[in-house]
Amino acid sequence: MIDLFYMEGLPVAVMGLGKSGLATAAALRRSGAEVWVWDDNPASRAKAEADGFRVVDLATADLSELTTIVWSPGIPHTHPAPHPVAVRARAAGVELVCDVELLGRSERDSSFIGITGTNGKSTTTTLIGHIMAAARRPIQVGGNLGTPVLSFDPLGSGGTHILEMSSYQLELTFSITFDVAILLNITPDHLARHGGMDGYVAAKSLIFHRQTGPRTAVIGVDDAPSRRICAELTAAADQRIWPISARGPVAGGVYAADGGLIDDTDGRAERVAELADFPNLLGAHNWQNAAAAYAACKAAGVPVATIVQAMTSFPGLAHRQQLVATVNGVRFVNDSKATNADATEKALATFDPIYWILGGQAKDTGLAGLEGYMGRVRHAFLIGEAQDQFAAWLTAQGVAHTRCGTLDIATTKAAGLALAEGLDGACVLLSPACASWDQFANFEKRGEAFAGYAAAIAAAREPEGSEDE
Numbered sequence: 001m002i003d004l005f006y007m008e009g010l011p012v013a014v015m016g017l018g019k020s021g022l023a024t025a026a027a028l029r030r031s032g033a034e035v036w037v038w039d040d041n042p043a044s045r046a047k048a049e050a051d052g053f054r055v056v057d058l059a060t061a062d063l064s065e066l067t068t069i070v071w072s073p074g075i076p077h078t079h080p081a082p083h084p085v086a087v088r089a090r091a092a093g094v095e096l097v098c099d100v101e102l103l104g105r106s107e108r109d110s111s112f113i114g115i116t117g118t119n120g121k122s123t124t125t126t127l128i129g130h131i132m133a134a135a136r137r138p139i140q141v142g143g144n145l146g147t148p149v150l151s152f153d154p155l156g157s158g159g160t161h162i163l164e165m166s167s168y169q170l171e172l173t174f175s176i177t178f179d180v181a182i183l184l185n186i187t188p189d190h191l192a193r194h195g196g197m198d199g200y201v202a203a204k205s206l207i208f209h210r211q212t213g214p215r216t217a218v219i220g221v222d223d224a225p226s227r228r229i230c231a232e233l234t235a236a237a238d239q240r241i242w243p244i245s246a247r248g249p250v251a252g253g254v255y256a257a258d259g260g261l262i263d264d265t266d267g268r269a270e271r272v273a274e275l276a277d278f279p280n281l282l283g284a285h286n287w288q289n290a291a292a293a294y295a296a297c298k299a300a301g302v303p304v305a306t307i308v309q310a311m312t313s314f315p316g317l318a319h320r321q322q323l324v325a326t327v328n329g330v331r332f333v334n335d336s337k338a339t340n341a342d343a344t345e346k347a348l349a350t351f352d353p354i355y356w357i358l359g360g361q362a363k364d365t366g367l368a369g370l371e372g373y374m375g376r377v378r379h380a381f382l383i384g385e386a387q388d389q390f391a392a393w394l395t396a397q398g399v400a401h402t403r404c405g406t407l408d409i410a411t412t413k414a415a416g417l418a419l420a421e422g423l424d425g426a427c428v429l430l431s432p433a434c435a436s437w438d439q440f441a442n443f444e445k446r447g448e449a450f451a452g453y454a455a456a457i458a459a460a461r462e463p464e465g466s467e468d469e
Contacts, residue, residue: 001027002106002150008032011065013058015085016072017044023148024070024099025053036061038085058085063092071096073168079195098169103149104176109157112176113296116165116207117184117220119343120289123317124184125164127281127293132160134310135302144169160300167194167203177210180299182218182292186225187342188365201225211239216299218242218292221250242295246288254295256287261294263304273308280316283350319447321347325454327461330418332454335431336447341367344433348373351427355379355414357407360434360446362386367393367433374399378426379417381410385438406439407446411453419461428454 004027014025017039025048028035036056037048049055058069069089071077077086077096089096104112115125122145129141140152143163155161165173167190186204194200208217208229219230221243234241242265243253249269255262261273272294275281281290290311297307316322317337325332333351338344340363348354348370358367359382367390380394380401387403394401404410407430414428430450440446 001030002103002152002154004028004031004033004102004106004150006105007068007102010034010067011036013038013056013063013066013069015039015058015069015083016075017041017048018072018074019146020099020148020150021070021072022048022051023151024102027102027150028070029053036066059088063088063094066092066094068095068097070102071098071172073098073166073172076193078171078193079199080192096172097174098172099148099150100143100163100165100169100173101175103152103161104173107155107159107161110155111160111179111300113160113162113180113182113300114165114176114178114207115163115182115184115292115296116167116170116204117182118187118189118204119340119346120184120285120292121164121182122337123281123286123320124182124289124292124296125162126317127289127311127314128296129162130314131293131297131302131307131310132162132300134313135297135306137300137302165207167200170206170209171203173206174209178207178215180216180218180296181207181211182296183207183226183229184220184288184292185223186229187223189340189342189363191364197225201229205229208233208239213239216240216242216295218244218295218299220244220288220292221253222247222288240299242299244288244291244295246284246291254291254298256284256291261287261290261308263294263298265295265298272304273311277312278314279312280314281311282321283346285346285349286321319443321350322447322451324451325458327415327454327458328419328422329424330415330426330428332415332428332450332457333430334447334450334454335429336436336443336450338431338433339363339435339443341365341369341433344431345370345373347429347431348376351425351429352376353378353423353426355381355418355426355428357381357383357404357410357414357428357430357450358432358434359383359386359390360432360436360440361438362389362434366390370433371397378421378423379414381414383407383410383432383439384434386434407449408453411450411457415454415457 011034013036138159144166145164245255319337436446
């Protein structure tokens with residue numbers, strides 16, 4: 001656990017008692033701070049109190065005693081309307097930071113690699129961690145990816161913290177200057193939380209906060225907002241800029257072209273790998289992730305041969321185009337992490353024909369942008385709150401569909417049709433384009449449920465006598 005030595009003896013509040021909030025409270029308590037905790041959910045408060053924490057209602061308490069509130073990034077503090085506690089804190093001169101900020105204040109001698117983007121950041125973060133581990137570098141991997149950063153082991157000089165950074169976290173992190181900062185892409189998402197697209201782009205740009213040479217900015221240039229940021233940073237010439245692309249050559253960067261991964265960071269346009277050699281990095285979106293991870297690890301000093309070898313053994317990311325079963329040639333693919341249409345587009349572009357399971361709690365953008373992939377969809381199976389909304393959209397696209405309501409029914413029906421039709425390359429694809437909260441605690445639970453249903457279908461199809469005697 002990270003030692004927050006600079007908080008010893010000070011009153012510090014924690015707002016929001018999810019996984020990261022509880023880890024923060026534990027790290028503060030262990031470091032000798034006077035810890036106040038609060039969550040608007042009574043059950044969360046009760047759990048914290050049972051764990052021995054002092055529960056203080058931050059909506060009524062005298063906040064002038066505090067210097068810091070460690071704020072859960074998921075709680076609005078600006079848009080669409082600030083939480084009342086945020087308003088009170090700022091009026092009292094209390095800083096709002098997230099747990100990543102505390103990590104930065106503690107681990108000043110460590111190196112930091114930060115990864116952000118609307119899509120692909122979890123795969124890229126995990127891939128970088130896999131490569132750095134293969135290079136025998138002391139690392140910790142987490143942040144928005146799942147492991148609370150204050151649960152990390154301290155690394156100090158010579159170690160590297162590899163952090164997936166959401167736009168919410170970037171707004172609440174001030175002390176870290178990333179040695180390698182990666183922006184994969186920007187498409188509309190979380191716009192209400194940032195007051196519109198301009199605010200969202202500005203939040204993503206914070207990944208490059210205070211970077212100067214020899215630090216490196218790795219920037220995807222396959223979308224217009226990211227290209228603008230790349231151009232602005234290039235013009236400022238404060239740090240080293242390595243652009244990346246899944247669509248072809250970019251001077252001075254890393255890109256995918258003609259089935260290969262090309263490194264032009266030294267101006268030699270060297271073909272360093274064949275993309276087909278990376279079996280768990282399928283599709284153009286993963287080519288961008290591969291280019292980003294390659295560039296980041298090269299910038300961190302990992303030898304090229306080590307990077308490429310590690311990428312061939314990358315096992316993939318759970319819930320992101322994860323193959324969970326194959327039954328009579330039909331692949332069952334768990335893409336539960338695709339919680340918006342832009343993420344789902346990546347899966348629809350990878351597989352054909354598709355028996356598509358979608359739905360849940362819809363994002364503002366709905367299914368816009370997926371029209372061009374509907375020729376790949378044999379049949380769609382709808383679940384959750386969005387099923388009526390999505391059924392109307394599918395009807396307009398001329399796509400056959402069935403309202404199933406729940407994931408178990410959808411998986412059973414999709415499997416039945418796919419197996420009956422017996423088409424080459426068939427894929428039962430859970431890629432919901434929706435949040436999971438209407439029926440599941442999170443996208444992980446949704447993906448685990450799908451994997452369980454697929455495993456049961458596979459087991460039921462095993463021929464008699466196939467078990468070990």
